[in-house]
Amino acid sequence: MPQSLGYLKETASQTAGPYVHIGLIPHQAGFDIFQNNFGNMLAGAETEGEHIAIEGQVLDGTGTPVRDALIEIWQANTNGRYNHPADHQKKAVDPNFRGWGRTGADFQTGIYTFETVKPGAVIGRHTRMMAPHINFWIVSRGINIGLHTRMYFDDETEANAADPVLNLIEQQERRSTLFAKRSKRDGKTIYRFDIVLQGDNETIFFDV
Amino acid sequence: MNVRQQFSDRESEPVHEPFLPAVHPIEFFQRDRDMHPPAYAPGYKTSVTRSPRRALLSLQNSLSEITGPVFGQNDIGLLDNDLIRNYAKSGDPIGERIIVHGQVLDENRKPVPHTLVEFWQANAAGRYRHKNDTYLAPIDPNFGGCGRALTDENGYYYFRTIKPGPYPWRNYVNSWRPAHIHFSIFGSGFAQRLITQMYFEGDPLIRICPIVHTCPDEAAIDRLIAPLDVNASVPMDTLAYRFDIVLRGRRSTLFENRLEGN
Ligand SMILES: [Fe+2]
Numbered sequence: 001m002p003q004s005l006g007y008l009k010e011t012a013s014q015t016a017g018p019y020v021h022i023g024l025i026p027h028q029a030g031f032d033i034f035q036n037n038f039g040n041m042l043a044g045a046e047t048e049g050e051h052i053a054i055e056g057q058v059l060d061g062t063g064t065p066v067r068d069a070l071i072e073i074w075q076a077n078t079n080g081r082y083n084h085p086a087d088h089q090k091k092a093v094d095p096n097f098r099g100w101g102r103t104g105a106d107f108q109t110g111i112y113t114f115e116t117v118k119p120g121a122v123i124g125r126h127t128r129m130m131a132p133h134i135n136f137w138i139v140s141r142g143i144n145i146g147l148h149t150r151m152y153f154d155d156e157t158e159a160n161a162a163d164p165v166l167n168l169i170e171q172q173e174r175r176s177t178l179f180a181k182r183s184k185r186d187g188k189t190i191y192r193f194d195i196v197l198q199g200d201n202e203t204i205f206f207d208v
Numbered sequence: 209m210n211v212r213q214q215f216s217d218r219e220s221e222p223v224h225e226p227f228l229p230a231v232h233p234i235e236f237f238q239r240d241r242d243m244h245p246p247a248y249a250p251g252y253k254t255s256v257t258r259s260p261r262r263a264l265l266s267l268q269n270s271l272s273e274i275t276g277p278v279f280g281q282n283d284i285g286l287l288d289n290d291l292i293r294n295y296a297k298s299g300d301p302i303g304e305r306i307i308v309h310g311q312v313l314d315e316n317r318k319p320v321p322h323t324l325v326e327f328w329q330a331n332a333a334g335r336y337r338h339k340n341d342t343y344l345a346p347i348d349p350n351f352g353g354c355g356r357a358l359t360d361e362n363g364y365y366y367f368r369t370i371k372p373g374p375y376p377w378r379n380y381v382n383s384w385r386p387a388h389i390h391f392s393i394f395g396s397g398f399a400q401r402l403i404t405q406m407y408f409e410g411d412p413l414i415r416i417c418p419i420v421h422t423c424p425d426e427a428a429i430d431r432l433i434a435p436l437d438v439n440a441s442v443p444m445d446t447l448a449y450r451f452d453i454v455l456r457g458r459r460s461t462l463f464e465n466r467l468e469g470n
Contacts, residue, residue: 007315008454012428013244014405015252015419016390019338023328023354023390030339033295033352035285061257068340074276074398084275086397100277107340124270135272139403142254144245144422146401150272168265197258207239207264208273208399 013145020070020139021104028104040103042073042116046096049078049117052189054151054180057110058138061198065110069140071195072102073114073151080120080132089123118153124164131159131166133178138195148206151193154179169204177203235269236399236456237315245422252418253379269399274458276398279324279358288356291329291369295337295352301370302348303332307448308406309366309440312359312393315457319363325453326392327367328354334375334387343375368446371408379418386413386420395455406451409435 021029027037043051054073058066076082076099081091083099097117105112116134124130134151152160160166160179169175180191195203247259267273287294292301308327312320330336330353333345337353348370357365372387388405395401407414414420414433423429431454440448 006317007457008313008317009243009428009431010240010315010456011402011404011454012423012425012432013402014390014423014432015245015255016392016403017405017419018340019328019336020390020403022336022338022352023326023356024392026352026354029337031295031337031352033354034288034356036283038283061259061261064257066258072401074272076272082271082275084278086275087271089271098277122271125268130270130272133272135398137398137401140258142252142256142258144247144249144252144255144259146403147247147260148399165267165270168267198261202260202262204262205260205264206267207241208236208267208269 015141015144016070016139016146018068018141020068020141024070024102025104028107038102040101040112040114042075042097042099042101042114044096047077047117048094048097050189051115052118052191053113053115054134054191054193055111055113056180056193056195057112058105058140058195059197060142063199065105066140066142066197067105067107067110069105069110069112069138069143070102071105071112072100072137073116073134074137075099075116075134076119076122076132078117078120080122082122091120121159126164128164129159129162131156131163133163133165136195143197147197148208149195149203150178150206151180151191152178153182153191155182174204177201234459235274236397236458239456243423243425243428245424249422252422255422269397273399274397276394276396276400279394280322281358283324284356284358289365289367291351291353291355291367294355296350299350301331301351303351303370303373305368305446306371307366307368307440307442307446308389308434308451309364309437309448310434310451310453312363312365312395312453312455314395314455316460318457319359319361320395320455321359321361321363323359323363323396324356324394325359325365326354326356327369327389329369329372329389330375332370332373334373345373345375374411374413383418384413386411386417391451391453393453393455400455402453402455404453405432406449407433408449409433
């Protein structure tokens with residue numbers, strides 16, 4: 001036997017289960033316990049940028065909404081800067097924007113929503129600019145390990161065409177599974193982003 | 209291609225400029241997917257229609273994956289790590305008083321400081337305080353069943369709770385979950401995000417649980433089982449279990465980091 005490298009092994013994932021709401025969004029489980037709760041409002045009135053809402057459903061392989069899914073998003077601010085010490089781009093942090101939120105799909109409709117701002121473009125590998133995007137992470141009962149994907153904006157045609165990650169996707173038609181559709185409702189900008197876990201329109205998930 | 213070039217936002221930088229780890233942070237080790245449960249694990253029936261069937265697209269990390277939300281003491285409350293008291297209304301909850309404690313480390317054995325650890329569980333009777341849980345075992349009026357903690361500068365966390373009970377669930381006709389506590393951990397980058405479950409040493413239900421055995425690696429299952437830690441127990445008061453958690457490590461860039469005295 002050669003020497004051991006001595007690395008530890010990552011702890012194995014286990015499903016978040018049907019009661020994930022208790023731990024992460026107890027209000028949705030039906031009770032009030034913490035003084036500070038995490039939620040789906042990433043942006044307040046003072047947050048800089050174009051305020052948008054994101055909504056959609058997570059759908060299973062039969063097309064049925066996953067009504068107990070929990071979704072987290074992580075994104076850059078309107079300047080394209082992550083609120084994290086590892087981001088050294090010369091862009092301003094917005095003190096009113098952490099860039100992270102979580103929510104549960106509605107138990108009846110399966111619809112999830114976030115209130116946030118549209119992110120700016122972020123530098124990618126080899127200094128290639130990435131199109132504006134939001135990082136998604138989805139867990140639920142029946143999902144054994146959290147699923148990573150990205151939401152891009154369907155109105156960013158030029159930036160999307162040059163995006164180094166979208167261009168990794170060999171099948172052109174599958175790229176569209178990552179595009180959220182822009183619309184207006186009651187003067188509000190809404191992006192619709194459905195996540196398909198399985199089947200013909202299966203969303204692209206990443207091994208990050 | 210060195211790491212500095214990968215993440216540099218200044219294309220004109222001369223290549224002989226010394227690498228600065230703090231300025232150009234680095235990506236995570238690739239996840240060992242053979243050790244984790246696969247998406248499709250038919251013994252756990254719900255995974256059948258909720259599992260992506262196409263290959264995941266491998267993505268070398270960019271800023272989007274190596275960064276992640278930062279949390280501080282302001283995000284949590286003083287009682288958040290005491291499940292015996294954080295929902296107590298008329299007295300203490302029923303059940304075995306336990307402490308769960310451990311260290312969050314990365315694969316390089318480096319502690320992960322100031323990271324958010326969240327946990328949730330059933331009460332001593334195996335019932336969750338959740339509107340979708342209809343198990344006939346009673347709700348405990350003094351037990352919420354969730355809490356959270358930030359790790360200290362050495363990656364340690366601890367909380368006090370009641371030992372959860374096993375509970376039945378609809379998978380096979382007669383499936384029971386071993387006693388367990390659910391954990392959610394952030395780390396320092398979104399690619400480290402992890403949800404898992406902690407089991408208790410000696411529980412015979414571990415061996416026959418379809419969810420435990422979505423994990424194909426027996427050694428990885430063993431690492432989900434917390435041993436009794438008598439030394440950390442409080443005499444005449446509370447037993448303790450130890451549960452260390454390992455998150456993905458960041459790649460070390462041998463030459464550059466050494467040159468910088470890291
Ligand atoms: Fe559970």
